[in-house]
Amino acid sequence: MIDLAKIDLIAGNGGDGAVAFRREKFEPTGGPAGGDGGNGGDIYIKATKDLSTLEEFKYKTKYKAENGQNGMNKKRYGKKGQDLYLKVPVGTIIKEASSEKAIVDLNKDGMKILIAKGGKGGKGNVHFSTSTRQAPRFAQKGKEGQTISIIMELKILADVGLVGLPNVGKSTLISVISQARPKIANYHFTTLDPNLGVVKIDQGKSFVVADIPGLIEGASQGIGLGHDFLKHIERCRILIHLVDISAIEGRDPLEDFELINDELALYNKALKEKTQIVALNKVDLDFNDNASKFIEKYKDKYQIFRISAATTSGIKDLIDYVATTLSKLEEVQYESKEVIDENFLEEYYSKKEEFDLNYTYEDGIYVAYGKRIDKLIEKVNLEDYDSRLFFETTLRNMGVFDKFKEMGIEEGDTVAIGDLVFDYYE
Numbered sequence: 001m002i003d004l005a006k007i008d009l010i011a012g013n014g015g016d017g018a019v020a021f022r023r024e025k026f027e028p029t030g031g032p033a034g035g036d037g038g039n040g041g042d043i044y045i046k047a048t049k050d051l052s053t054l055e056e057f058k059y060k061t062k063y064k065a066e067n068g069q070n071g072m073n074k075k076r077y078g079k080k081g082q083d084l085y086l087k088v089p090v091g092t093i094i095k096e097a098s099s100e101k102a103i104v105d106l107n108k109d110g111m112k113i114l115i116a117k118g119g120k121g122g123k124g125n126v127h128f129s130t131s132t133r134q135a136p137r138f139a140q141k142g143k144e145g146q147t148i149s150i151i152m153e154l155k156i157l158a159d160v161g162l163v164g165l166p167n168v169g170k171s172t173l174i175s176v177i178s179q180a181r182p183k184i185a186n187y188h189f190t191t192l193d194p195n196l197g198v199v200k201i202d203q204g205k206s207f208v209v210a211d212i213p214g215l216i217e218g219a220s221q222g223i224g225l226g227h228d229f230l231k232h233i234e235r236c237r238i239l240i241h242l243v244d245i246s247a248i249e250g251r252d253p254l255e256d257f258e259l260i261n262d263e264l265a266l267y268n269k270a271l272k273e274k275t276q277i278v279a280l281n282k283v284d285l286d287f288n289d290n291a292s293k294f295i296e297k298y299k300d301k302y303q304i305f306r307i308s309a310a311t312t313s314g315i316k317d318l319i320d321y322v323a324t325t326l327s328k329l330e331e332v333q334y335e336s337k338e339v340i341d342e343n344f345l346e347e348y349y350s351k352k353e354e355f356d357l358n359y360t361y362e363d364g365i366y367v368a369y370g371k372r373i374d375k376l377i378e379k380v381n382l383e384d385y386d387s388r389l390f391f392e393t394t395l396r397n398m399g400v401f402d403k404f405k406e407m408g409i410e411e412g413d414t415v416a417i418g419d420l421v422f423d424y425y426e
Contacts (some may be wrong), residue, residue: 006150011147045094070142138386139378
């Protein structure tokens with residue numbers, strides 16, 4: 001089961017605005033007619049109950065939405081880039097990769113998030129006509145789409161979680177009560193992935209059971225595959241704690257029971273408060289009547305059932321009680337360890353839109369830089385004469401040359417702005 005994936009997302013770039021002019025029969029002077037570029041495609045992530053794994057993202061790790069189409073003549077707009085929808089299982093948490101901050105918890109079927117927005121299309125030259133510039137030969141470039149690297153972490157949403165030490169019979173039990181067919185054998189850590197099974201009670205009623213692979217001492221600190229398994233237990237509404245009461249492997253069932261509960265509490269305190277039903281398995285092999293000792297000690301705290309997954313003894317009573325308990329609980333009853341930062345995306349992208357201007361004087365060159373200038377450079381074609389004039393006028397309106405004057409610039413001095421280097425003249 002693939003429950004963790006890291007991918008890179010690139011929203012579509014906006015299309016470039018067009019430089020075009022009318023060529024009509026009784027209008028010899030023509031006029032600007034370049035249309036705007038289309039916006040780039042957005043990227044959404046959507047939760048669906050039809051998926052149960054992140055396997056699709058195991059091999060493909062980069063996803064890009066479609067770019068917007070460039071503008072065209074006759075004031076025709078470019079087509080918007082197609083949006084990209086990525087589907088993930090319900091229960092998937094999305095994190096920004098470098099900070100590992102949780103962005104959203106997609107815990108409901110159909111829930112979606114706009115994770116990367118496409119770039120805005122550039123304006124065509126029709127927008128830059130003025131009384132003194134009636135035939136502008138430049139247009140805006142399309143803006144780049146947003147980019148982000150994310151981690152997707154799946155935490156199974158199941159009604160019931162089966163917990164217990166390895167080899168206590170969880171795989172056998174889930175195969176008996178559902179159509180799940182896990183690998184079963186008499187050795188530790190048979191199950192290396194959570195198994196899901198649907199338990200049908202009667203017509204139209206059922207619940208989902210997750211066989212959480214065997215836990216061991218130190219699992220809460222990541223020993224063995226502890227963290228990989230424990231995260232799935234958080235989402236379960238109730239737990240069935242399976243105990244090998246036969247002690248045929250020489251272990252103490254009471255100590256085993258306390259060990260697992262301690263590990264659950266160390267990982268997440270809320271797990272200790274979660275409704276827990278105890279199933280004493282392998283009662284057919286309990287020759288020392290360990291079940292009576294166990295029940296005597298814990299009868300006031302837990303609902304306890306004697307069962308045998310191998311012979312199905314006591315299974316029906318257990319399932320009936322689980323179904324009744326679930327019907328009395330709210331639909332969602334879990335407390336995730338993750339802290340969701342709902343404002344993260346807005347802040348993440350806004351950092352790339354800073355408008356501060358910076359000035360330096362280096363090796364006889366006056367330099368201006370900053371996001372505001374970068375955004376301006378994105379919009380113009382510096383190889384075109386008219387476009388450079390527009391660029392220079394905009395810089396003057398921004399106060400760039402006034403700042404250079406304060407720094408002592410004189411005619412003939414060299415200026416560097418972006419990739420453009422030129423001599424300064426009034």
